[in-house]
Amino acid sequence: MAQSKPAGAAKWPVVAIHDLHKSFGDLEVLKGISFTAREGEVISLIGSSGSGKSTLLRCINMLEVPDQGNVAIDGEEIELRGSGKRRHIGNEDQIRRIRSELGMVFQSFNLWAHMTILENVMEAPLIVQRRARAEVEAEALAMLDKVGIGAKASNYPSQLSGGQQQRAAIARALCINPRVMLFDEPTSALDPELEVEVLRVIKLLADEGRTMVLVTHDMEFARSVSDRVIFLHQGLIEEEGTPDQVFGATKSARLRQFLNAASHA
Amino acid sequence: MTDDIAYWFSYLTNGKHLTWYASFQFTIFAALAGGTLAVVFGLIGATLKNSRFFPLRLIGTTYSSIVRGVPDVLFFLFFPLAFEQAVEWLVATQVCSPEAIAVQTAAWPPCKEANWFLGTPEYLILASVSLGLVYGAFATNVIHGALRSVPHGQLEAARAYGMSAAQVLWRVHIRQMWVYALPGLSNVWMLIVKATSLLSLLQIADIVLWADRLGAPNFLPTVGLVHEDWRWRYYLVLFVFYILVTLISEKAFNAIMRRAGRGILSEAQ
Ligand SMILES: Nc1ncnc2c1ncn2[C@@H]1O[C@H](COP(=O)(O)OP(=O)(O)OP(=O)(O)O)[C@@H](O)[C@H]1O
Ligand SMILES: [Mg+2]
16 A cells, blocks of 8 residues: 555655644643645544644634644645644634535534535535535435445434444545545544444545545554555654654664563553 | 303403403414424524634633522613614614703603504514524523533544534534433423423513403493403413423424434434
8 A cells, every 4th residue: 555655755744743842731742743634645643642632633724723833735825823732723714714625523423403414414514615416415425325224314414323423424525525634533432333334435545535634543454445644742742754664663662662562551 | 052152152252351362372472483493592602612722712601600699580681771772762863853861861762753563473473583582592502411421433534524614513413412402491491392481571472461351240230240360260271381392392393303313313313
């Protein structure tokens, strides 16, 4: 997998993160993080609980505004105003436009409970992207088929299993034609037997050449799906490289410790 | 026997009774308009209370805490009168000569042209607004609590997909809030229904006023005593009316709850 793709250097940077810092109160969660996700690249973020993986992912679409540092999507830097704690989104139109091209998938699915699965998938394309209903509906049904829950289109989220809900959430993200997919531990809320079906869908998307940033606890999966793995430790990138480098020829003692703990979990 | 029926039929369809029947529309109008306004004020109040800007938050909090403490009867007397005089004062500053205003310190309004005559329709609207303002303060509290019950992750997802703050508020937050607010709002609605019995305080010839008049001992010079003090019978009719309204309201709220709870409440699917 990783070898079948050319080295990223020449490809277009879809997500470029520069020197991110973020604190909650006295707790400094991110202490200066930079990385770039290039066109077609799958990047996995790993690290122990509390190392700041979710916070980093949420800074990409500004659900958390970093105290310092910048994020550029497709070469366009997200405008921020103020500094430190007071830093905030500088241009509402810009952030809404950029967010409408970032497909976020949450650990707890976060499907809108009052809408059917089909309505969930059609919501952002209709309301935010203002595309034509007929076209969106056809695409939404195709996406639901693709993730294997076409038959559930008119059900409500609460009527689906966790695995089905997460696949619906993935279809919702796909239907906005995202430039990049952001996954925050998409399978940690699921029973092991339901995990498989979701992982299969994510693998399918990776093989299609979609750009993805994935936070995961599943080292096996990170190894099989990623082009690059980033290990976060105490708010800094402790080690990064191809799966073979990171898992096969681990340099950092901390990462070795983490991988040992993970494999015995 | 047929004579009796004919007698009672013409008694119950005489002009006064017909006016009484018609006055039910005032009560129903005040309840529906007051209820709608209470929800509107409640939505505004709750949104203010949730605002990120301190002054707006203060307005929302002040409204819900102060107005909830004022007895509805007092507010009912105070608001329409205060509103009427405020309008008259505004008009007076435009139409009355300054001398007239200066001289007529004791009289109200300062000059005849500024007098605003309030008839039943005007009082009815003012009464509905009063009901809306008083019970909107309760609705503010109910809705504010309900807004906090909506799962936070779903609001975050809406933002993450590029919805504007207004779209998140309206399409997800308020849409899902109803399920949590309806039990509280149905209580507020019943209080509003009960408070409609205060309409006669505002010179509106409402169902209570007419029941009182019709039930009083009735003596006609040509017929003699038609009936003695029958007020309790008339009040009984009002009891039955209010109980019917309660039953219908319960049915309506159950239906709304099923609609609002679709997908959210398991039994509503
Ligand atoms: N909104 C917040 N307010 C205060 N503290 C927060 C907030 N969000 C995260 N934190 C703290 O920041 C630290 C990093 O959190 P984060 O969720 O990014 O970790 P994570 O690497 O995703 O962990 P996990 O693997 O458990 O999901 C944690 O200590 C957490 O308690
Ligand atoms: Mg996390």
